[in-house]
Amino acid sequence: MKRxxxxxxxxxxxxxxxxGVNAAxxxxxxxxxxxxxxxxxxxxxxxxxxxxxxxxxxxxxxKPVYLEVYAADHAVRANRFxxxxxxxxxxxxxxxxxxSEMPAYxxxxxxxxxxxxxxxxxxxKKKWSYSELLKNLGADVAxxxxxxxxxxxxxxxxxASVIGSRGDLLPAxxxxxxxxxxxxxxxxxxxxxxxxxxAAIDMKPDGSYTADLKIREGLAPGKYKIVAxxxxxxxxxxxxxxxxxxxxxxxxxxAGTSLNLVYPFFLTLVIAIFGVLMGAGGGFIMNxxxxxxxxxxxxxxxxxxxxxxxxxxxxxxxxxxxxxxFINWKLGCGIGIAMMVGGFIGPKLTEMITLDQFxxxxxxxxxxxxxxxxxxxxxxxxxxxxxxxxxxxxxxxxAEEASKGK
Amino acid sequence: xxxxFWGQEFQVNMVVGCIGGFLIAIMSSMFxxxxxxxxxxxxxxxxxxxxxxxxxxxxxxxxxxTSISTMRHYQFGNxxxxxxxxxxxxxLLGGYIGPQIAKRVSPLVVKRVACAGLLLLALNLLGVY
Numbered sequence: 001m002k003r004x005x006x007x008x009x010x011x012x013x014x015x016x017x018x019x020g021v022n023a024a025x026x027x028x029x030x031x032x033x034x035x036x037x038x039x040x041x042x043x044x045x046x047x048x049x050x051x052x053x054x055x056x057x058x059x060x061x062x063k064p065v066y067l068e069v070y071a072a073d074h075a076v077r078a079n080r081f082x083x084x085x086x087x088x089x090x091x092x093x094x095x096x097x098x099x100s101e102m103p104a105y106x107x108x109x110x111x112x113x114x115x116x117x118x119x120x121x122x123x124x125k126k127k128w129s130y131s132e133l134l135k136n137l138g139a140d141v142a143x144x145x146x147x148x149x150x151x152x153x154x155x156x157x158x159x160a161s162v163i164g165s166r167g168d169l170l171p172a173x174x175x176x177x178x179x180x181x182x183x184x185x186x187x188x189x190x191x192x193x194x195x196x197x198x199a200a201i202d203m204k205p206d207g208s209y210t211a212d213l214k215i216r217e218g219l220a221p222g223k224y225k226i227v228a229x230x231x232x233x234x235x236x237x238x239x240x241x242x243x244x245x246x247x248x249x250x251x252x253x254x255a256g257t258s259l260n261l262v263y264p265f266f267l268t269l270v271i272a273i274f275g276v277l278m279g280a281g282g283g284f285i286m287n288x289x290x291x292x293x294x295x296x297x298x299x300x301x302x303x304x305x306x307x308x309x310x311x312x313x314x315x316x317x318x319x320x321x322x323x324x325x326f327i328n329w330k331l332g333c334g335i336g337i338a339m340m341v342g343g344f345i346g347p348k349l350t351e352m353i354t355l356d357q358f359x360x361x362x363x364x365x366x367x368x369x370x371x372x373x374x375x376x377x378x379x380x381x382x383x384x385x386x387x388x389x390x391x392x393x394x395x396x397x398x399a400e401e402a403s404k405g406k
Numbered sequence: 407x408x409x410x411f412w413g414q415e416f417q418v419n420m421v422v423g424c425i426g427g428f429l430i431a432i433m434s435s436m437f438x439x440x441x442x443x444x445x446x447x448x449x450x451x452x453x454x455x456x457x458x459x460x461x462x463x464x465x466x467x468x469x470x471x472t473s474i475s476t477m478r479h480y481q482f483g484n485x486x487x488x489x490x491x492x493x494x495x496x497x498l499l500g501g502y503i504g505p506q507i508a509k510r511v512s513p514l515v516v517k518r519v520a521c522a523g524l525l526l527l528a529l530n531l532l533g534v535y
Contacts, residue, residue, distance in 0.1 A: 077483060100483075254486040261492040268493040272500020277508050278520040282497065283439025288527050297489075303438030304484025308476045309497045310440045314469045316501070321462035328411050328459060331418060332466030335449075338424035339441075339471035342431025347478035349436045359531040362437055366528035369443055373521040377514055388457035395412060395458045 038065055038228040040236040047243045049258065050217040054210065055239070059230050061207035066142035066229045067109040069213065072240075073222030074104035075149075076256030078189035081156070081352040094156045096166055096352065097181050101149035102189050104220035104256045108139050108197050109213055115199040122193050126356060130187040131180065133197065142229040146186050147179035156352075166348065191355065192295075218258050218296050221245045257296040264290070268309070283310050284369060288362050291355065299358040300351050324399040411459050423453055427467060434468075435475030441468050
C-alpha cells in the first residue's frame with residue numbers, strides 16, 4: 001500500500017508528460033512524415049462504466065492492424081505460483097511471480113478474420129496459453145505494456161511455506177524472461193480469454209480500418225489509452241479516453257475492479273442473518289457466493305476482506321460470553337495458539353492457488369459442512385442436543401445471575 | 407490437560423485439540439471463513455467436551471486464528487478497504503436482526519435449508535452444473 005502511494009505522483013507526472021506528447025502528436029498527425037505509422041481517431045473520449053468506442057484510422061494495406069488498449073491510471077497486482085513440471089529438467093520450479101504494475105485493464109483487439117484462431121485457443125478451456133495465442137494472432141508486436149511491469153520472483157521452499165514466507169527473492173529477470181513471465185501473469189490476472197483479446201477490427205483492402213471496441217462494465221475509472229500497431233516500428237500515437245464511474249459504483253483499489261457496492265451490502269446482510277440462524281459464520285456462504293457472483297474479484301481479495309468482517313462478530317460474541325464468565329480461557333487460548341500458527345500460514349497459501357483450485361477445495365469444504373449440518377438434524381443428535389441445550393441454558397442462567405450478583 | 411469450568415473438572419486431550427485446531431485454522435484462514443462449524447464438532451466429538459463449555463471457548467480459539475489471518479491478509483495486500491466498508495455495516499446489521507428472527511423459526515428447518523443450499527453451492531463450485 002505504501003508503495004502505491006509512492007508510485008501515484010510518478011504516474012501522474014508520466015501522464016502529464018504523455019499528454020503533452022499526445023497534444024504535440026495530434027498537431028503533427030497531418031504531416032506526411034508519419035506515413036508509415038498508422039493513424040487513429042476515436043469517436044468519443046468519455047465512457048460511463050463501460051460502453052462502445054468507435055475507432056477508425058489508416059494502417060498499411062495488406063497488413064493486419066492491432067489495437068492495444070490499457071488502463072493508464074490504475075495498476076493491479078498479479079501473481080502466479082509456478083509449480084508446473086519444467087519440460088527440460090523434469091523438476092517443478094516452485095517459483096512465485098508477483099507484480100504490482102499490471103494495468104487494471106489490458107486487451108488487444110485484432111482483425112475480425114482472426115476470430116477462428118481465438119476460438120481454437122479457447123477450445124483448450126482453462127489450459128489456454130496467452131503467449132501461444134499472441135504468437136498465432138501475430139499480436140505479439142502489439143504486446144508492449146505488461147512486459148514493462150516489474151516482476152519479482154521468489155523461490156518457494158517447503159520450509160519457507162511452513163514459516164509463512166514467500167521464499168527467497170531471486171535476482172531480477174532479463175527483458176525477454178520478464179516478457180515471457182508477464183504473459184503468464186496477464187493470464188493469471190484476467191483469466192478468461194475474452195478478457196484479453198477480441199476480434200473486432202474491420203480491415204479494408206486499402207489499409208483503412210474501423211472497429212467497435214466494447215469496453216466492459218466494472219473496470220477501473222480514469223484514463224485509458226489505445227494504440228494502433230502494425231509492427232514494432234509502426235505504431236500510432238496513443239488515443240486517450242476516460243472511463244467514468246459514479247456512486248454507488250466504486251473502484252476497489254486492491255481488487256482492481258469497479259463494483260456497485262449496493263450488491264455486496266445486501267448480500268452480506270442476507271447472509272449474516274442466515275448465518276446467525278444456522279449457527280455458522282457467514283464466511284462459509286459469503287466467500288463462494290462472492291467469487292461466483294463477481295468473477296472479476298480476485299479470490300485473494302475476497303478471502304482477505306471477508307475475514308476481518310467476521311472478526312468483529314466474533315469479538316462481540318467473546319465479549320458477551322466473557323461478561324458472564326462463560327469462557328474457559330485456558331482451553332480457548334491453548335487451542336487458540338495452535339490455530340494462530342495455522343492462521344499465519346493460511347493467507348499465504350491463498351495467493352499461491354488459482355481461482356479454480358480455490359473453488360475446487362471450497363466445494364469439498366462445503367460438502368463436508370453440509371454433511372455436518374445434515375448430521376445435526378438426525379434424531380440421535382437432536383435428542384442429545386436437546387439435553388445439552390437444556391444444560392447450556394441452565395448454566396447460562398446461573399452464570400448470568402452470578403455476574404449480576406456481584 | 408485438566409481444566410476447570412463452573413466447578414467441574416474436565417480432562418482435555420490437547421494434542422488432538424491442537425492438531426485439529428491447527429488444520430482447521432489453515433483451512434479457514436486460507437479460504438476466509440470463521441471455522442466455528444468445524445471447531446464445535448471437533449471439541450464436542452473428538453475432545454468429548456460438553457456443549458456449554460464449547461460455545462464460548464471455541465469462539466475464543468477461533469478469534470485468535472481470525473485476528474492473525476486478518477493481519478496476514480492485510481500484509482499481503484489482500485484487504486480492500488472500500489469493499490470491507492460495504493460489507494461490514496451489513497454484517498453488523500445482520501448480526502442484530504438475525505437473533506430476532508431466530509426466535510421465530512425452527513432451527514431444524516433452517517439447518518435443512520442450509521444443508522440443501524450448501525450442497526447446491528458446493529456442486530456449483532465443483533463445476534458439476
